[in-house]
Amino acid sequence: MKRKVLICIDWFLPAYKAGGPIQSIANLVNHTKTEFDYYIATSNSDLDSPLSLPEEALNVWSEKDGFKVVYLDPAHQNLKYYKQLFIKEAFDVVYFNSLFSQKFTLLPLMLFKNLNIRKVLAPRGMLGKGALEIKPLKKKIFLTLFKVLGLQKKVVWHVTAESEAFEVYKHFGKGCNVLLAPNLSAKTKQKIEPKEKKVNELNVFFLSRIAVKKNLGEAINYLAEIRSSYHVNFSIIGPKDEMEYWQDCEVKIKQLPKNISVKYLGAIPHQDISKKLINQHILLLPTQHENFGHVIMESWQNSCPVIISDQTPWQGLEKDKLGFDIPLTKKNEFIAAIELFCAMNKDEYHIWSNASVNFSKKFTENPELIEQNKALFLNTLNN
Template sequence: MRIMMSADWFYPSQMGGPSNAIYWQAKAMARAGHQVTVVATSQDIPSTVPTSRWLTLACGRVMYTKNPHFYLPFAHIWYAVVAIRQAEVVHINSLFYPSSVVLVIAARLLRKRIIWAPHGELSPSALIYRSRLKQGLLRLFRVVSKDVIFHSTCAAETVHIRQHFGHNALVQELENMMEMAPARTRKPEPYLLFIGRLHPIKAIDRLLETLSESAIFRNGAYSLTIAGPDTNNYRTYLEELVKTWELTEKVTFVGPVYGDQKEQLLANAYVTILPSHSENFGNVVIESLAQGTPVIASTGTPWQLLETKRAGCWVDNNPSDLCHAIEQFLRLSVDAYASYRQGASELARRFDIHANVAQWERFYEDALG
């Protein structure tokens, strides 16, 4: 099978979960014997990565395009159209990146089967940013999306897609999967962990408010570690909140973490917290579970499995409910906590992309069929 994938951010970029999810997906399909071509931008990749030439990597043939500006992706469009000509399936990642609609139109003209993945961009919490522009673009997208198959990662995202593209929109639902990092030797430390992009949609301010109201957190040995890249100076706002709520001694910002440092940070944490207003998936949940660390996730994420598999909590992110869930964890006995860690490790296996690559093969075969 010949698959062409377009991505705005792509590994080794770490600007959000999709940059890794698309890479793992491409790598698994390439390892399974399929011809995979990825055209990405050079945004947020190390200077040591060659740009504007084809590279043969573990995930297939990759081009990191050098564009005049991130939002003027002329080179990205050019190389992607060249790649589309040789593909059977064209998988466009992102709705609102400027090249996406151009590539959908090009793929339609070339009579290719098209898969379009919103990656959470249609959630109400995401659409409030630049809402007028996005609503205008969605009207255009509805015109060009006939016969396009939308990739949804969860039931909520399927609902969002059909709200905007109609009840007859073609949607295939398949959870994100990932390449599992080896379990690290745990050196337990008394910290709660938020790890991810620092952005208002992640509701980190809600988490800080919650912890400011928790006597158990304030008076106990536990602290909060916040890791991840800043977006639009949101970290400064969070640091002001930390001072306002007198949490300076209890909250640490460590910036972006990658590779072994990231996995060890996840492994050592007592619990990972994802309080987001909205997530179409949340790769960090799987990354935490893979290290045996339970997760408290908001009901704005599709992670009810944390409750049913006893691997964490799925709770509303209002301060009262979130505080109750966190304090429940801080009160767990040693044996009860060990049970949650076991549940976390067992649940992680469900999302191993190399063990479950047949699901993606069926996804593409169904699209072609």
């Protein structure tokens, strides 16, 4: 008999603007739904707007493609309704897809706190130094409350890299029950057409939420110092999560030299991303922190090398011609990496492009990763 797994997540498909966390769960469910009975509890909204769902589809379990989902409106995101909705289902496992979520982590975790049910929590990179520096007081209070209630001892921590395990131990102690299981990705397309690439020209894209953590402003700063002999087309893809920050970025964009062309493409549903990346050459993402970075893997899957910060699990990229991972303090290295790709001809670029897509195929088709993710839900013991 398959184990029943409840997944609590703030946003889920058809929502897409929240990016990586949605894809993490969608990929996990698609890879393993023959092994588990999944029930997904989520809100009836996307990152900044309500979903277009009929009234009768809210606050009740609905059958989807091999799993069940309930879209909860704000009036039903409370402990009283959770008790009514969840307890009767007799779940074997509950999986929390965030650390700093009041409605979809803290409240349901309080409900299940003392029940004999396996509780798994994915911090999703929220314990990284860069992430904690954003709204630090609010997060410090949350972490303090979490520890006072002893919740860190009630869960199995799902980390996606050794660096994230270190973060959990740092904040909650060595006694935490930690399991490593890298995020699963959608399968790489079997056939990728070679990209056109002209010498001294480069198509660069930023793919993420427009927020301080993702560091779009710093990416624009790098482009401002690219030599005038190089022409860069810069495409910005992602929702305007923090409007004041976006306005600061707009000011910088207007001050860019003539050899840098910028287009804001907005938020794009995940299923349409590949179409937008057909003519792109590299991802530029000087993020302050990622525990995985689905957009990085998606770039490789679409044969685009990456120029990213060293604040992700992806390290030593240059030796395998996958791109560059650079400390945020080394601005000149970011600029040099962009100019290196600018100067490449088609044949030189294809070496990096092919290395990227081949790496993504090897990673996404690794059966060991699927087994690691299944292990999150299989062990009946809990702290």
